[in-house]
Amino acid sequence: MKKGLFLLSLLFLLTGCGEETKEDVIQEVPKQATVHCELSSRDVINGYETTAEYTIYYTGDYVDKVDTVETIISDSTEILDTMEAYINTTYDSMNNAYGGYTYEVKKEDGKVISNVEIDYTEMDLDRYVTDQPLMTNYVKDGKFLLDGIVEIYEATGATCE
Numbered sequence: 001m002k003k004g005l006f007l008l009s010l011l012f013l014l015t016g017c018g019e020e021t022k023e024d025v026i027q028e029v030p031k032q033a034t035v036h037c038e039l040s041s042r043d044v045i046n047g048y049e050t051t052a053e054y055t056i057y058y059t060g061d062y063v064d065k066v067d068t069v070e071t072i073i074s075d076s077t078e079i080l081d082t083m084e085a086y087i088n089t090t091y092d093s094m095n096n097a098y099g100g101y102t103y104e105v106k107k108e109d110g111k112v113i114s115n116v117e118i119d120y121t122e123m124d125l126d127r128y129v130t131d132q133p134l135m136t137n138y139v140k141d142g143k144f145l146l147d148g149i150v151e152i153y154e155a156t157g158a159t160c161e
Contacts, residue, residue, distance in 0.1 A: 041157065
């Protein structure tokens with residue numbers, strides 16, 4: 001009997017006296033949320049208008065990805081051709097250097113429209129920060145900070161909600 005009580009006491013000591021509940025075991029998993037930003041500008045000298053809509057997907061304080069729709073409107077075919085080439089070259093270069101970019105650019109009806117997804121979970125942010133030292137304050141623990149990306153968009157004139 002003493003041996004049984006000793007084993008029972010040892011069992012309580014090793015496993016704890018209380019019973020774990022489901023809530024004790026399951027950790028709260030942060031949910032992904034979004035911030036939406038919009039930007040529009042008009043370049044009267046070169047003759048085009050630009051609009052951009054950014055949807056920032058984030059978990060906690062960190063950005064997971066950004067989906068962007070950029071539209072450039074102009075009556076000038078030359079400007080549209082130049083912008084289409086510039087956008088393709090820029091996103092191709094960024095993707096080759098850092099990864100994480102998926103994009104499509106099309107020109108139609110006096111517009112160049114780009115649909116871009118930047119997946120910051122797939123992007124080499126360490127290399128990006130090394131190449132772009134001004135971005136150091138916007139990246140923490142290898143992740144892009146939500147406050148940082150909102151600050152960058154707002155500094156270009158976007159409004160974010």
